[in-house]
Amino acid sequence: MSRTIGALLITATLATGIMPATAANAPEVKLNPDQRSGVTGTVLITGSNRGIGLELARNYAERGWTVIATARKPASADALNEIASHHPLVTVERLDLLDHAGIDTLAAKYRDTPIDVLLNNAAILGEPNDQLFGSLDYDLMKNVFAVNVIGPMKVAEAFAGSVEQSKLKKIVAITSTQGSISSVRSPGLVFYNLSKAALNMSMRSNSKGLKKRGITVALVSPGAVDTDMMNLALDRAGVKFKLLTPQESAEAVINVIDQYGLDLTGTFMSHTGTVIPW
Numbered sequence: 001m002s003r004t005i006g007a008l009l010i011t012a013t014l015a016t017g018i019m020p021a022t023a024a025n026a027p028e029v030k031l032n033p034d035q036r037s038g039v040t041g042t043v044l045i046t047g048s049n050r051g052i053g054l055e056l057a058r059n060y061a062e063r064g065w066t067v068i069a070t071a072r073k074p075a076s077a078d079a080l081n082e083i084a085s086h087h088p089l090v091t092v093e094r095l096d097l098l099d100h101a102g103i104d105t106l107a108a109k110y111r112d113t114p115i116d117v118l119l120n121n122a123a124i125l126g127e128p129n130d131q132l133f134g135s136l137d138y139d140l141m142k143n144v145f146a147v148n149v150i151g152p153m154k155v156a157e158a159f160a161g162s163v164e165q166s167k168l169k170k171i172v173a174i175t176s177t178q179g180s181i182s183s184v185r186s187p188g189l190v191f192y193n194l195s196k197a198a199l200n201m202s203m204r205s206n207s208k209g210l211k212k213r214g215i216t217v218a219l220v221s222p223g224a225v226d227t228d229m230m231n232l233a234l235d236r237a238g239v240k241f242k243l244l245t246p247q248e249s250a251e252a253v254i255n256v257i258d259q260y261g262l263d264l265t266g267t268f269m270s271h272t273g274t275v276i277p278w
């Protein structure tokens with residue numbers, strides 16, 4: 001398959017809307033993404049220096065939450081540091097998903113701090129042209145898995161004790177409709193799609209054990225959002241379509257997270273609060 005055709009197929013997938021919740025195991029629920037709960041607590045966010053993560057940090061800060069906003073390179077996280085300068089409850093910390101020792105060190109620092117929402121947001125797309133059958137770059141595949149699957153699993157494991165001490169007790173992963181096996185319509189972005197399906201399975205599996213500890217595991221897809229990641233995908237495909245702003249996505253995602261509870265643990269939902277089939 002030519003790269004151009006592959007890129008067009010990537011676009012067809014990205015532009016696809018949320019599938020209706022027809023899967024046998026998908027509960028018939030619909031949360032309200034326009035409903036603010038007014039609840040506050042402590043949230044830790046990965047990848048909060050740009051894109052959706054930055055707006056999640058800003059939105060939580062504006063709601064009065066205590067925010068542990070993490071970034072790979074805090075010193076150059078200008079937009080995030082600007083938010084922290086206006087919100088005394090925002091602390092910027094270093095966290096690289098590829099640095100497991102560093103994750104453990106940060107978790108030890110916050111060992112006695114209750115974390116209400118542990119928000120695994122950071123991820124990479126990987127170069128779209130290097131994940132087409134016939135020209136697959138397996139080193140890239142390993143890297144995408146290390147960041148998008150192993151990283152969030154390690155963060156969840158390292159910080160679960162802090163989540164357990166909190167009032168709300170939620171571990172959240174920002175996933176993608178690209179990880180919905182039953183929704184796949186094109187062969188593009190195979191590493192990214194695989195990584196999000198694996199992330200979904202890892203969080204779904206974790207939800208079974210963590211429910212006994214009172215911890216809710218939430219999977220939320222943020223919609224098609226105007227960020228570096230989405231623009232890389234659209235650029236390679238050579239097309240444009242209307243995207244949510246990161247602010248719109250963050251607001252809706254947080255409202256959905258607010259309404260998640262143990263009754264819905266392990267569910268895969270969109271930013272519109274609709275269950276997505278696996």
Ligand SMILES: NC(=O)c1ccc[n+]([C@@H]2O[C@H](COP(=O)([O-])OP(=O)(O)OC[C@H]3O[C@@H](n4cnc5c(N)ncnc54)[C@H](OP(=O)(O)O)[C@@H]3O)[C@@H](O)[C@H]2O)c1
Pocket residue numbers: 046047048049050051052053071072073095096097098120121122123124147174175176177221222223224225226227228229230
């Ligand atoms: N944008 C969309 O339309 C869309 C759609 C569906 C799902 N999502 C998901 O939404 C989440 C946020 O995506 P986005 O669009 O905001 O992406 P983005 O703008 O590309 O931002 C990605 C973030 O992840 C961080 N990151 C990358 N590698 C990391 C690592 N090894 N350790 C720690 N942080 C790392 C980046 O930090 P650096 O600045 O240091 O690289 C950056 O903060 C992701 O999980 C993505 O898969 C996005």
